[in-house]
Amino acid sequence: MNxxxxxxxxxxxxxxxxxxxxxxxxxxxxxxxxSLSVDQIVERNVAARGGLAAWRATKTxxxxxxxxxGGKPNHALPFVLKEKRTRKSRLEIVFKDQISxxxxxxxxxxxxxxxxxxxxxxxxxxxxxxxxxxxxxxxxLLVDYAAKGTQIELAGSDPVEGHPAYKLKLTLHxxxxxxxxxxxxxxxxxxxxxxxxKVDGRLHSVAVYFxxxxxxxxxxxxxxxxxxxxxxxxxxxxxxxxxAVNEPMDDSLFQKPQLAALATLGPRKP
Numbered sequence: 001m002n003x004x005x006x007x008x009x010x011x012x013x014x015x016x017x018x019x020x021x022x023x024x025x026x027x028x029x030x031x032x033x034x035s036l037s038v039d040q041i042v043e044r045n046v047a048a049r050g051g052l053a054a055w056r057a058t059k060t061x062x063x064x065x066x067x068x069x070g071g072k073p074n075h076a077l078p079f080v081l082k083e084k085r086t087r088k089s090r091l092e093i094v095f096k097d098q099i100s101x102x103x104x105x106x107x108x109x110x111x112x113x114x115x116x117x118x119x120x121x122x123x124x125x126x127x128x129x130x131x132x133x134x135x136x137x138x139x140x141l142l143v144d145y146a147a148k149g150t151q152i153e154l155a156g157s158d159p160v161e162g163h164p165a166y167k168l169k170l171t172l173h174x175x176x177x178x179x180x181x182x183x184x185x186x187x188x189x190x191x192x193x194x195x196x197x198k199v200d201g202r203l204h205s206v207a208v209y210f211x212x213x214x215x216x217x218x219x220x221x222x223x224x225x226x227x228x229x230x231x232x233x234x235x236x237x238x239x240x241x242x243x244a245v246n247e248p249m250d251d252s253l254f255q256k257p258q259l260a261a262l263a264t265l266g267p268r269k270p
Contacts, residue, residue, distance in 0.1 A: 037154070045187045045189070067079055087106040089102075105255060112259065121256060155167045177194070199232075209225070211223075217243070224238070
């Protein structure tokens with residue numbers, strides 16, 4: 001889930017939307033033990049997600065599934081997200097029998113968006129570069145957070161969808177902010193908020209909800225991630241059907257995309 005906020009930006013650029021209502025936090029107060037420090041909360045979160053050793057041993061991570069694209073009826077878009085240390089990522093989405101791609105090599109980023117009739121390789125905008133550079137490695141925001149230059153403050157507690165949760169305020173190495181809610185029972189992530197996103201020319205707060213955790217290859221990850229945009233009834237859901245750990249990935253996957261190579265892939269499901 002480390003790149004889910006940047007991933008949400010891709011959903012917004014596609015104009016994807018579901019017809020489900022924005023998920024609201026439970027109104028009733030919930031009990032959260034007040035005796036835990038930030039480091040204790042982080043330690044329990046990392047343990048719940050598989051443990052520090054397992055995440056440090058993970059060199060590549062692949063997630064594949066479908067994302068909602070809205071419409072009547074709603075269409076599901078197949079996607080594949082590949083990540084490799086250090087901070088390399090490649091996202092492919094099949095849209096109207098065409099492959100769109102977002103690629104980041106850890107320093108530079110490119111995108112191919114045929115769904116907008118842009119049949120060329122574009123470099124990331126300054127805003128996209130800032131967002132991509134702010135994202136952490138494939139192990140997420142909390143694993144080895146201090147070494148990554150992240151500062152964390154405990155900001156009390158809030159219930160999220162009926163779950164009592166600790167609220168953590170994160171300041172990333174580049175100054176960007178994140179709010180992260182950790183379940184007080186399972187210590188898994190429930191919700192994340194980042195800096196506002198521009199939609200239809202206006203800035204909106206964006207929240208990502210994490211659900212349906214499963215353990216595979218020793219790692220526990222959410223299989224459903226839903227993005228809610230402030231002021232909008234539609235939400236953006238991503239369902240992950242496959243997670244693979246340490247699959248071989250050549251560095252060429254994370255270089256500037258080649259249009260001819262994308263075209264030869266053709267429509268496919270992950």
